[in-house]
Amino acid sequence: MNLLSGCDRFSCFTRLANLTLVFCLIVSFWACTDDNDISPIPDVYVNIVINPASIEYGNLNIPGNYALIKGGYRGIIVYHVIDNQYMAYERTCTYDWEKPCSKLIIDASGLIARDTCCKSSFLLIDGSPMEGSLATIPLKQYKTMYDPNFGRLYITN
Template sequence: MRTKLILFILSILAFSCNNSNNNSPVIPNVPVNAQISVNSQLYPDLLQDGGYAYLPDGYNGIIVVRQNAGSYLAFERTCTYDPSSDCVLEVDQSRLYITDPCCGSQYNLQGQVIGGPAISALRQYRTSLVASTLYITN
């Protein structure tokens, strides 16, 4: 009986520790199934390496970044530090990084944290390029 009580208390403590240590906010999952033409005049910046475009899909929008002519990355425009914020991520005027204008978090163009209070990389969506059509999904 005593062993069962000890196991019960330990399981409660372990469960409560797992929940209390999960302080990182969670970005809500929303279905993403977008497609764009990377040659479209709607997205002129995607014609050059390091170029980007904003899409309305995702939770707060998506940033598409061209790595090279055959490789594109797509990220959620929600900061991983405070997903409940009304701010949306933007590519800095220098075009060298992505920033949150509210908390100051910064991410490189591969979605990794390079500064600010954020500690988690950006949520990345799958991309697939077929001819000139870029498919973005989760």
């Protein structure tokens, strides 16, 4: 059976346009799913509001600095990337995350989170595992929104 048989010029064009649209939608949904980036770490409710300029969080209001805060599965790392852009990550390695010793620490540079238990390192700029790490999945990331009017950083999942 031919999908375009027995149709005039306009209806053939409409059918072809609809088929193209359906095909594009299917491809776009398929392209958005990447099982390799799904974090194995259990979801824990996170809804935190902090003031990055507060002394409690050190110099988090200065780009390149970080703060370790309570929340998430084993704690949260908040990293100030640039201007009003912040990243928040689960403080648990995505490889061997079930081990009690799995907890990320920040190295002296302030750019890399390391876990000696799971033998992995991650860049804090984007959470990606570094070369040579056993982890292949990026750090579990939380959503952040900075409100410059009130100086508040919202961290949620």
